[in-house]
Amino acid sequence: MDSRNRIFEAVAAKDGKIVAVTSNKGIARFIGENTRVIDLAGKTVTPGLIDTHSHLALAGVDMMFIPDLARPEVKRVKEVLDIVRERASQLKKGEWITVRNFEEQYLDEKRSVTRSELDSISPEHPVAVFCEDGHRLIANSLALQLAGVTADTPDLEGFIVKDQNGQLTGLLRESAMGYVTVKIPPWTVEQLEEGIKAAQEEWIKVGLSANKDPGLFEPSHRMIQAYRNLHAKGQLKVRSDVLWLTHEAADIDCASAEFRGPADDMLKIGGIKIFLDGAMRIRTAWMHDEFNVDYNRVDTGNRGYPVIDLELFKNLVLEAHKRGLQICIHAIGDRAVDTALDAIEQALKKAPRKDHRHTLIHAEVPTRQALRRMKSLRVAVETQTVFLHSMDDLAGNLGPKRAKRAMPMKSYMKLGITVGNGADADFYPLAPSTGLYSACTRRPRKEPFGPKVFGTSECLTVREALKTYTTLAAKCLFWEDRIGSIEPGKCADFVVWSEDLYSVPAEKLKDVEAEMTIIGGIVHKAKDSSRLSP
Numbered sequence: 100m101d102s103r104n105r106i107f108e109a110v111a112a113k114d115g116k117i118v119a120v121t122s123n124k125g126i127a128r129f130i131g132e133n134t135r136v137i138d139l140a141g142k143t144v145t146p147g148l149i150d151t152h153s154h155l156a157l158a159g160v161d162m163m164f165i166p167d168l169a170r171p172e173v174k175r176v177k178e179v180l181d182i183v184r185e186r187a188s189q190l191k192k193g194e195w196i197t198v199r200n201f202e203e204q205y206l207d208e209k210r211s212v213t214r215s216e217l218d219s220i221s222p223e224h225p226v227a228v229f230c231e232d233g234h235r236l237i238a239n240s241l242a243l244q245l246a247g248v249t250a251d252t253p254d255l256e257g258f259i260v261k262d263q264n265g266q267l268t269g270l271l272r273e274s275a276m277g278y279v280t281v282k283i284p285p286w287t288v289e290q291l292e293e294g295i296k297a298a299q300e301e302w303i304k305v306g307l308s309a310n311k312d313p314g315l316f317e318p319s320h321r322m323i324q325a326y327r328n329l330h331a332k333g334q335l336k337v338r339s340d341v342l343w344l345t346h347e348a349a350d351i352d353c354a355s356a357e358f359r360g361p362a363d364d365m366l367k368i369g370g371i372k373i374f375l376d377g378a379m380r381i382r383t384a385w386m387h388d389e390f391n392v393d394y395n396r397v398d399t400g401n402r403g404y405p406v407i408d409l410e411l412f413k414n415l416v417l418e419a420h421k422r423g424l425q426i427c428i429h430a431i432g433d434r435a436v437d438t439a440l441d442a443i444e445q446a447l448k449k450a451p452r453k454d455h456r457h458t459l460i461h462a463e464v465p466t467r468q469a470l471r472r473m474k475s476l477r478v479a480v481e482t483q484t485v486f487l488h489s490m491d492d493l494a495g496n497l498g499p500k501r502a503k504r505a506m507p508m509k510s511y512m513k514l515g516i517t518v519g520n521g522a523d524a525d526f527y528p529l530a531p532s533t534g535l536y537s538a539c540t541r542r543p544r545k546e547p548f549g550p551k552v553f554g555t556s557e558c559l560t561v562r563e564a565l566k567t568y569t570t571l572a573a574k575c576l577f578w579e580d581r582i583g584s585i586e587p588g589k590c591a592d593f594v595v596w597s598e599d600l601y602s603v604p605a606e607k608l609k610d611v612e613a614e615m616t617i618i619g620g621i622v623h624k625a626k627d628s629s630r631l632s633p
């Protein structure tokens with residue numbers, strides 16, 4: 100598939116680059132004595148797929164060092180506690196125990212673990228149970244004590260959750276998580292290198308040859324150092340565009356120093372990420388109108404909220420914009436999307452810049468008006484169609500009317516907005532086959548609010564969906580001259596698929612597997628199912 104979506108029979112590559120795209124007959128003249136010829140027997144080959152928003156480094160360290168409650172899926176509170184108990188037996192007294200991907204909805208009991216349950220099995224280790232949505236954690240008493248959180252800690256927003264008696268439950272939300280997370284020792288560069296090495300194998304297994312890493316929830320310098328070290332050792336296999344997570348003005352200086360540093364076909368530090376609002380699943384995304392509790396009932400008074408001071412936010416956007424960085428803004432709710440667009444518009448007025456490609460990450464329910472503004476401001480979107488499949492309560496949180504404009508993929512396409520796809524791994528299943536399936540079917544995995552497939556007018560065709568992982572995704576990384584299509588001069592990145600992607604029924608797309616992932620002409624066997632996919 101080339102950038103004009105034309106399909107060819109054969110491709111020749113040399114020194115990691117594509118030299119010819121032609122017919123089976125035409126390829127003969129490129130075959131020399133030392134040429135490795137791979138006969139794919141008519142199997143479908145696509146460009147290597149690109150994930151525009153997945154936390155590869157985070158997925159790596161998580162996979163190596165933090166037990167996962169979702170894979171395999173834990174079903175009971177007792178199983179959660181058993182995992183914490185086992186971890187306590189492996190670690191020295193006082194060392195932190197962290198586990199991840201807790202979600203009470205998946206448990207038979209449909210309730211959270213409690214501080215006292217954690218205390219009873221792990222009194223001598225501080226414990227933090229991170230929730231799957233990334234916006235909540237449950238701590239034991241020792242962790243709260245080390246974090247300096249008491250029932251009297253000032254808490255205007257109600258992020259430190261208490262029971263009816265005013266006692267701490269251990270549940271901390273949003274910014275209150277910071278009390279605990281700052282006490283957990285950060286990953287070392289060595290741990291991060293180990294993590295990235297492990298994670299990239301999972302990316303390769305599912306057909307991904309490039310990734311945009313929006314970072315960890317801690318300062319970005321160690322992660323970037325780890326990427327640079329691995330690349331220097333020739334051990335970075337997946338092409339990586341890495342963002343600097345930005346909370347304050349000082350981060351902009353760090354990010355622009357990294358941005359001006361060395362970059363090539365394998366690694367670059369492309370810009371910054373700023374969080375503007377919360378999450379859809381737990382109804383903290385910033386909305387114009389109240390959320391729904393379920394398909395029919397309104398969550399009275401809850402419109403979510405911004406997670407950053409808005410003056411600071413505008414200023415960060417302006418400063419990063421002036422320095423030539425690409426700004427990627429986590430904006431989920433429709434009000435967050437509009438606010439992000441306002442900030443970008445203002446920055447552009449003060450300092451016009453043609454090809455900025457500032458980006459809205461997620462943008463789950465933009466209004467019609469926002470779509471038109473994205474187009475005119477040339478703002479890109481990095482969205483994740485896998486949410487339509489895996490985020491069970493997406494439609495329920497929005498209600499029937501708004502759900503129709505969730506992830507308006509077809510509208511993005513029609514308007515010519517640059518829209519890249521991705522998985523937001525490690526929070527959602529990594530395999531692009533699931534993202535393709537979701538983009539084409541919009542079918543939820545579980546149907547807690549009835550078998551309602553919402554917004555079917557926004558379904559994509561397979562060819563359109565593939566663009567969001569190839570040509571359009573490459574633009575999100577400013578790498579469209581190197582990757583995203585199969586054309587002479589571009590990097591020799593391909594995926595060989597188990598089925599013909601173009602003819603398999605949409606319902607079966609999620610079962611299609613990457614058999615071979617080729618990056619820069621290096622052939623990696625894929626196939627073994629990835630640890631990060633369902």
Ligand SMILES: [Zn+2]
Pocket residue numbers: 152154313523
């Ligand atoms: Zn993310």
